[in-house]
Amino acid sequence: MNAEIITIGDELMRGEIVDSNKARIAERLLLHDLDTRHQVSVLDDPADMRDAFVRAAERSDFVLVSGGLGPTRDDLTTEVLAETFGRKLELDPPSLEAIEAFFARVGREMVDANKKQAYFPEDADVLENPIGTAPGFSIREGRATFFAMPGVPRELDRMMDDQVLPRIASRLAEEEEGGAARRVVRAQLLATFGLGESTLEEELRDLMRDGEVELGFRTSFPDNFLRPVARAATAGEADAKIEKAVAAIRERLGPVVYGAGETDAKDTMESVVGRLLTEAGKTVSTAESCTGGLIAERFTDVPGSSAYFLGGVVSYSNEAKAAMLGVPEDVLEAHGAVSEPVVRAMAEGTRERFGSDFGIATSGISGPGGGTADKPVGLVWIALSSEAGTHADSFVFQVDRSRHRRLTAQVGLDWIRRSLIGAELVGPSLLRRSGGGSAPGGSK
Amino acid sequence: MNAEIITIGDELMRGEIVDSNKARIAERLLLHDLDTRHQVSVLDDPADMRDAFVRAAERSDFVLVSGGLGPTRDDLTTEVLAETFGRKLELDPPSLEAIEAFFARVGREMVDANKKQAYFPEDADVLENPIGTAPGFSIREGRATFFAMPGVPRELDRMMDDQVLPRIASRLAEEEEGGAARRVVRAQLLATFGLGESTLEEELRDLMRDGEVELGFRTSFPDNFLRPVARAATAGEADAKIEKAVAAIRERLGPVVYGAGETDAKDTMESVVGRLLTEAGKTVSTAESCTGGLIAERFTDVPGSSAYFLGGVVSYSNEAKAAMLGVPEDVLEAHGAVSEPVVRAMAEGTRERFGSDFGIATSGISGPGGGTADKPVGLVWIALSSEAGTHADSFVFQVDRSRHRRLTAQVGLDWIRRSLIGAELVGPSLLRRSGGGSAPGGSK
Numbered sequence: 081m082n083a084e085i086i087t088i089g090d091e092l093m094r095g096e097i098v099d100s101n102k103a104r105i106a107e108r109l110l111l112h113d114l115d116t117r118h119q120v121s122v123l124d125d126p127a128d129m130r131d132a133f134v135r136a137a138e139r140s141d142f143v144l145v146s147g148g149l150g151p152t153r154d155d156l157t158t159e160v161l162a163e164t165f166g167r168k169l170e171l172d173p174p175s176l177e178a179i180e181a182f183f184a185r186v187g188r189e190m191v192d193a194n195k196k197q198a199y200f201p202e203d204a205d206v207l208e209n210p211i212g213t214a215p216g217f218s219i220r221e222g223r224a225t226f227f228a229m230p231g232v233p234r235e236l237d238r239m240m241d242d243q244v245l246p247r248i249a250s251r252l253a254e255e256e257e258g259g260a261a262r263r264v265v266r267a268q269l270l271a272t273f274g275l276g277e278s279t280l281e282e283e284l285r286d287l288m289r290d291g292e293v294e295l296g297f298r299t300s301f302p303d304n305f306l307r308p309v310a311r312a313a314t315a316g317e318a319d320a321k322i323e324k325a326v327a328a329i330r331e332r333l334g335p336v337v338y339g340a341g342e343t344d345a346k347d348t349m350e351s352v353v354g355r356l357l358t359e360a361g362k363t364v365s366t367a368e369s370c371t372g373g374l375i376a377e378r379f380t381d382v383p384g385s386s387a388y389f390l391g392g393v394v395s396y397s398n399e400a401k402a403a404m405l406g407v408p409e410d411v412l413e414a415h416g417a418v419s420e421p422v423v424r425a426m427a428e429g430t431r432e433r434f435g436s437d438f439g440i441a442t443s444g445i446s447g448p449g450g451g452t453a454d455k456p457v458g459l460v461w462i463a464l465s466s467e468a469g470t471h472a473d474s475f476v477f478q479v480d481r482s483r484h485r486r487l488t489a490q491v492g493l494d495w496i497r498r499s500l501i502g503a504e505l506v507g508p509s510l511l512r513r514s515g516g517g518s519a520p521g522g523s524k
Numbered sequence: 525m526n527a528e529i530i531t532i533g534d535e536l537m538r539g540e541i542v543d544s545n546k547a548r549i550a551e552r553l554l555l556h557d558l559d560t561r562h563q564v565s566v567l568d569d570p571a572d573m574r575d576a577f578v579r580a581a582e583r584s585d586f587v588l589v590s591g592g593l594g595p596t597r598d599d600l601t602t603e604v605l606a607e608t609f610g611r612k613l614e615l616d617p618p619s620l621e622a623i624e625a626f627f628a629r630v631g632r633e634m635v636d637a638n639k640k641q642a643y644f645p646e647d648a649d650v651l652e653n654p655i656g657t658a659p660g661f662s663i664r665e666g667r668a669t670f671f672a673m674p675g676v677p678r679e680l681d682r683m684m685d686d687q688v689l690p691r692i693a694s695r696l697a698e699e700e701e702g703g704a705a706r707r708v709v710r711a712q713l714l715a716t717f718g719l720g721e722s723t724l725e726e727e728l729r730d731l732m733r734d735g736e737v738e739l740g741f742r743t744s745f746p747d748n749f750l751r752p753v754a755r756a757a758t759a760g761e762a763d764a765k766i767e768k769a770v771a772a773i774r775e776r777l778g779p780v781v782y783g784a785g786e787t788d789a790k791d792t793m794e795s796v797v798g799r800l801l802t803e804a805g806k807t808v809s810t811a812e813s814c815t816g817g818l819i820a821e822r823f824t825d826v827p828g829s830s831a832y833f834l835g836g837v838v839s840y841s842n843e844a845k846a847a848m849l850g851v852p853e854d855v856l857e858a859h860g861a862v863s864e865p866v867v868r869a870m871a872e873g874t875r876e877r878f879g880s881d882f883g884i885a886t887s888g889i890s891g892p893g894g895g896t897a898d899k900p901v902g903l904v905w906i907a908l909s910s911e912a913g914t915h916a917d918s919f920v921f922q923v924d925r926s927r928h929r930r931l932t933a934q935v936g937l938d939w940i941r942r943s944l945i946g947a948e949l950v951g952p953s954l955l956r957r958s959g960g961g962s963a964p965g966g967s968k
């Protein structure tokens with residue numbers, strides 16, 4: 081059995097928004113062992129929509145439609161689906177009540193156009209939308225079950241999880257009883273930092289040779305994600321397979337694997353560092369020049385981070401490095417802001433002034449301008465100060481300004497993590513990909 | 525004439541990555557007055573790819589294909605396109621040399637698989653890729669011109685701009701000479717902050733009534749973008765139409781419009797504030813609690829920001845607010861960290877310590893925890909200190925943690941902008957949408 085995703089909207093076809101709905105739908109379907117075989121986007125145009133619906137009904141078992149359920153006259157999904165399959169539109173009184181209640185709750189006026197959202201094709205199964213005004217619905221046409229859902233990502237996610245996936249699971253279970261035995265799928269996402277994709281692939285090639293587990297790769301700069309997927313006849317078998325594969329990968333890669341998780345419970349570098357700091361009862365503060373607050377921002381993005389993140393200084397000017405962090409002015413003058421003595425003094429200064437266990441500091445030239453022969457664009461010094469002393473190292477990351485900042489911040493966070501688990505403080509010296517398209521960075 | 529976009533890759537169909545290529549291709553095509561009518565994604569599967577290519581050749585004039593040009597055995601675009609349209613594969617010696625030169629330049633070893641990337645369907649027009657290993661190519665099949673491009677976004681963008689768009693323009697010009705007169709398109713993106721989408725729509729409805737200009741809306745939290753698109757027989761006419769529309773929108777909305785631009789030259793709130801600060805010869809520093817460094821990070825994301833951004837303090841703990849910003853401890857004790865006196869003292873403290881013209885401060889409860897009856901989750905105090913005095917206000921933004929931080933940071937940046945252009949310092953009190961799906965925030 082296979083799935084098809086249809087997203088609808090002129091704004092998608094004009095490129096005004098990036099369509100992330102398809103990825104989020106497909107990711108969820110895969111965990112039900114449903115492969116997405118087709119993805120299609122069309123204009124808010126009845127003829128194109130009809131064509132897409134007819135083809136999907138012929139070739140797919142599940143058709144996930146997103147968009148076009150709003151109150152405006154451009155929102156045509158309900159009407160066109162009904163018309164395509166020769167169904168009348170019928171008012172669903174409970175939906176009308178729910179829409180009225182929604183508007184009363186948020187204190188907004190309900191306009192006539194919103195009433196349209198309570199009409200559905202006859203024999204439709206209505207899908208509640210507790211966080212928006214547009215209910216969804218499901219209809220069965222031949223082999224295909226259509227699910228029409230809102231395009232607003234939050235509402236779509238909620239409807240997928242609460243309404244659509246249980247219905248899909250139930251139809252899959254029926255089919256299974258009918259003879260078509262289904263396989264159980266287990267997947268696990270592993271987050272890595274420090275090795276390039278082709279190096280990872282090479283390192284892990286022999287582990288995957290038996291074909292029991294399929295290994296997916298994904299790059300989201302500056303990280304690489306591994307996604308082993310195991311299929312088996314029973315849940316127990318699939319669990320065992322995936323556990324074995326994850327253990328083998330972790331053993332092979334050591335501290336390069338920094339996190340795990342799926343979709344909503346995904347580890348991030350900052351959440352992992354936060355957890356380790358909490359477990360160790362340690363605190364941290366930052367002194368950022370070239371990363372300009374990015375490390376602090378990432379720490380504080382995690383709920384509860386006030387337990388271990390005390391604060392930081394963004395010392396963009398030399399005066400700020402001296403006044404706010406106590407970097408001696410003669411050191412600044414003798415070595416320049418992007419230098420080992422200055423970044424060490426920054427890390428030690430923030431640690432002392434905030435009274436934290438760790439102090440992390442960055443100073444570099446993110447570009448595009450500001451480089452010299454001695455100190456080229458891309459050069460960065462990073463220092464980590466703790467009771468064990470202060471470690472500093474320099475890199476030349478030949479990437480654009482935004483990636484330079486993100487890569488530098490990631491190394492800084494990774495050093496705290498590595499320090500807490502007793503691993504070596506290395507940089508992404510191996511981040512260069514061999515044989516691939518682009519080199520995310522190289523060490524000096 | 526119309527365009528179709530086909531993206532290829534199992535990773536897309538598994539939802540492992542969000543496919544932003546389609547949006548970037550479509551956006552570029554629209555500026556050549558080419559409407560994208562179909563978007564399709566398929567697996568790395570020859571049968572599905574063939575089916576997509578055949579249908580595209582029947583219904584579309586330009587077919588933009590992205591992905592599947594890499595060196596691995598999963599990369600099948602070249603082979604399948606050749607086979608679908610009955611063409612042999614031929615080695616292109618200049619491409620082989622270019623690939624060899626690329627590997628020599630980046631100091632990586634070239635593997636045999638990379639040689640595959642120098643083969644193209646016969647009669648193909650090769651498209652150079654100066655920043656990667658995979659050249660693209662173009663073939664003409666009946667009414668359709670196919671462009672096969674890499675999936676790596678950077679390489680795709682470069683190839684679109686340098687190779688593909690000029691070829692499309694030239695074919696469009698040929699068709700025009702052949703009789704099918706083309707219309708010139710002009711579009712302009714306007715960035716707004718402070719009003720909800722439906723309010724904007726209502727405010728501008730009468731301006732667009734004559735149908736001369738089509739008005740697109742896009743929300744990218746916490747901003748709303750307007751995109752008037754004008755079509756005319758000549759460039760002069762189209763320019764005049766779009767200028768008139770933009771002037772009318774700006775007059776109607778006043779300071780709610782904060783920026784303009786298209787694709788790569790897009791204004792951001794931080795770049796606009798930076799430009800205004802530079803013009804005024806003024807400097808700024810930050811004192812962030814709940815935004816945790818986000819405002820500093822956004823300032824320093826702009827190249828050259830060291831000219832006006834002096835630095836900032838992320839004062840997450842009360843101790844840091846006292847020690848690093850000089851907030852009196854009795855004030856902290858009497859009023860709590862999230863209070864008007866504290867946020868005023870933070871803004872004044874950072875301005876004084878960094879010696880800047882402006883000091884912006886935030887203190888709030890971003891959630892999910894930490895609220896009380898008096899100070900609910902979502903409450904935030906924002907203060908802007910300058911020689912004109914200190915302005916402070918509070919809001920309750922009922923959005924999740926991440927949006928709370930982004931919305932607060934945007935108000936802070938917007939206040940600096942409004943202060944520099946002499947506009948009123950208002951918050952997004954009108955951000956609530958009426959009749960729409962979700963309410964991004966509301967004022968206290």
